[in-house]
Every structure is written in structure tokens, then in C-alpha cells.
Amino acid sequence: MRIVHVIASIDPKFGGPQAVAQRIAAAQSALGHDVHVVSYGSADAQRKLFEMGRGIPNFSDIKWHILPEPDLFEKLACPGGRKLLRTVAQSASFLHLHGVWDPILLYAANTAKAFQVPYCLCTSGMLDSWSMQQKSWKKQIAFLLGYRRMLNQAKFLHALNVDEVLLMQPLGLRAPAVIIPNGIFPKEFDALPDKGRFRRQIGLPEGRRYVLFLSRLHIKKGLDILARAFQLVSYSHPDVDLVVAGPPDGAEEEFAQLVKEFGLESRVHVVGPIYGETKISALVDAACFCLPSRQEGFSIAITEALACATPVVITDACHFPEVGASEAGFIVSTDPAAVALGLIAMLDNPVMGKSMGVNGRRLVMENFTWPAIAELTIQNYRFAT
Numbered sequence: 437m438r439i440v441h442v443i444a445s446i447d448p449k450f451g452g453p454q455a456v457a458q459r460i461a462a463a464q465s466a467l468g469h470d471v472h473v474v475s476y477g478s479a480d481a482q483r484k485l486f487e488m489g490r491g492i493p494n495f496s497d498i499k500w501h502i503l504p505e506p507d508l509f510e511k512l513a514c515p516g517g518r519k520l521l522r523t524v525a526q527s528a529s530f531l532h533l534h535g536v537w538d539p540i541l542l543y544a545a546n547t548a549k550a551f552q553v554p555y556c557l558c559t560s561g562m563l564d565s566w567s568m569q570q571k572s573w574k575k576q577i578a579f580l581l582g583y584r585r586m587l588n589q590a591k592f593l594h595a596l597n598v599d600e601v602l603l604m605q606p607l608g609l610r611a612p613a614v615i616i617p618n619g620i621f622p623k624e625f626d627a628l629p630d631k632g633r634f635r636r637q638i639g640l641p642e643g644r645r646y647v648l649f650l651s652r653l654h655i656k657k658g659l660d661i662l663a664r665a666f667q668l669v670s671y672s673h674p675d676v677d678l679v680v681a682g683p684p685d686g687a688e689e690e691f692a693q694l695v696k697e698f699g700l701e702s703r704v705h706v707v708g709p710i711y712g713e714t715k716i717s718a719l720v721d722a723a724c725f726c727l728p729s730r731q732e733g734f735s736i737a738i739t740e741a742l743a744c745a746t747p748v749v750i751t752d753a754c755h756f757p758e759v760g761a762s763e764a765g766f767i768v769s770t771d772p773a774a775v776a777l778g779l780i781a782m783l784d785n786p787v788m789g790k791s792m793g794v795n796g797r798r799l800v801m802e803n804f805t806w807p808a809i810a811e812l813t814i815q816n817y818r819f820a821t
Contacts, residue, residue, distance in 0.1 A: 439469055439532060440474060442474045442531060442544040451652045459806050460810060466493060472501060472524055474540075475500075488711050530553065530555065532594070555590055559604070561731060563607060592614045592816060593612070593614070595614065595616070597617065597734055619739060620805060621805065644676070646721070647677075647678050647779060649725075649726055651735075653682050653684050655687045655730070658770060659688075662726060668772070681718060725748045727750050728750070729751055732756070742759070743796075750766075764793075
């Protein structure tokens, strides 16, 4: 099949959807398909993309069609994007769109319809109740301007979990939802680095443990919740620090203010975005991983933490019930006290944490791998056509 993935930006700073698009594309290429990606990206974003891609199996087999970072006119009207889409999509077997609210996706759907090419759309949690409440008036206008039609005319909506399907139901969309989860490439996690590498890199003394947060510094990721939770943890666990890794995305100032207010400046290490081997080393060294999100589709960061045999403390809004069912970590509410209790329980029992880590690695390796997920996408493309 000739498969075309479309996403508004390939910049890694935007998190999960970018990682998903490139990994599904690579896994589909490994199955022998002709896979293309259409997107925008600055020279720096492209450099980061291809640096990170060196560690992804079959990444080099993807055909990339990347336009420069768009100005406002290009972002809204997409003249360059539409021209590129007409060239790439006209002989495609299937289009896979990633995201919801970007104009380039609306034009991609229209292009697919013009060429009678079927398409699906990965909603990435953007249509659940929490997400729809954010700037809701803009989204209602967007629905009137063609985005509802784009969703309704998709062959299927690529949902990441059962909760996402249920949370989309109030919108009354006509396209069926198909659950296709995220995953990992086992090859990326076969040989984990020795413990201590990341600790030395950030200058953390031997004997100090840390809780790791790894995600965009966005309000929905719950950094304010984590700051309040870690304040409680800090009283009973003076040997534990907090490491916050990820690109800035609007929540960093409030987080820094809370850290200062709580007197935790020496205990909290904000290290910026980390990728590749550095990211895996950070996960391996962590006493536990924590993502206290207000909303998630299917977190790549959680999945990678589990693959590194690192136990996790996550919220029920992460929609990852398999973590609890497989005893790979704790699932708590978004209340800071509940997050703190989960972290304290994990930190108080390292033996239990190690066992949970083993369970989590098994869970991911047996159920959430990109080669199997790619097969699932192909099956659904064929079924839809």
C-alpha cells in the first residue's frame, strides 16, 4: 500500500502525536509498504527529527515531505501544503491524519475526498470531554466550518483506548471508532543502559533517589499537581529529589513559582527536553516515573517508562488501566494528596517497585509494540476500503 501520514508539525517539542506518526510510519515501512509523511517543520525541528530517527528501526525508509515552518497565512490557508498534498496524495491507497484542529488536516481530508482516497484520523485525545472544554467556543466554530464534516467522513477515527471512544460519544460523530494503541519498538529497549549514567550527567549525588516527570510542561500534564504532591513527599523523604524533563509549553512559570514558594529549589531539577539515549537513561535511573495528567490519550512517556522497567504513578485521567491490572504501578486521582500517597507508597517499598517494574516491562513487550500496531493499522485500512 502507498500510505500517507499527515501531521501539522514534526517538531518533537509537541510531544506524543509527532512520536506516534513517525513510529507508525517506520513500522509500516518495515512491513514493505510505501510510506510517506507530509508535514511542516523548521530547519532545527528537522535536524532534531532526523537525529532522533537514527534510533528508530526502518526510519530511513520513510519518504518525508516537509515544508518550512509556516507563517500565519500558510498555517490558515495552507497554499503550499495543499499543493504538496495534491502531489503526494493523488496516488495514495490511504491517508492517516494525526490531530484534529489544524487547517492542514482539513485540507488533507478534502484532498483525499477529491481523489477518492480513504482516510482515517487519529484524534489523540483531542475530542474527549476535558479537551473539548478548553477554548470550547473556538472548537464549536471549527465544527461549523468543516471539522465536523471532516470527522464524519473519515473511514474511521483512530482512538487510543476504550475511554477515548466513550468520551467522544457525546459529540455524536458518524464515523466509527477503532482502538489502535501506542507502543514501543522492542529494539529500542532491548539493552537498557547501566544505572547511574543520567544521575552523573545532572550531578545528582550518589544515594539520592529521584522521581521523574517527562513530558511537555503544559497545564494538562499536571505540573502544578506534581509540585504540591512533591511538597508532601519532601517532608517524609529527604533523600528524594524531583527531576522535570520536557520542553516548555506554558506551565513552567507557575511550576517555578510553586517550587520557590515551597522552598524546594535545591530538590527540584528542571533539565529541559531530553531524547534518545539520554531519555532512556533518565527513565532507567528513576526510582519511579510520575505523570499526574488531567488528560491523556495514550502516553508515550508512560509506555517508555514501563519498557524501562520503571514503576509508575499516574492519574486515572491518563486512561491506562492496564497499569493497575498488571500491577505495574499506582493509578490515583488528580488530587495532589492522592498523588503524594502513591509516590510515598512506591518510595517506601523499593522491592515492590522493582517487581512492578518487571510487570510493566512485560506488559509493554507483550501488548504494545509498534510492529504489531502497524499490522493492526493495515488490517483496518483494508477493512475500511
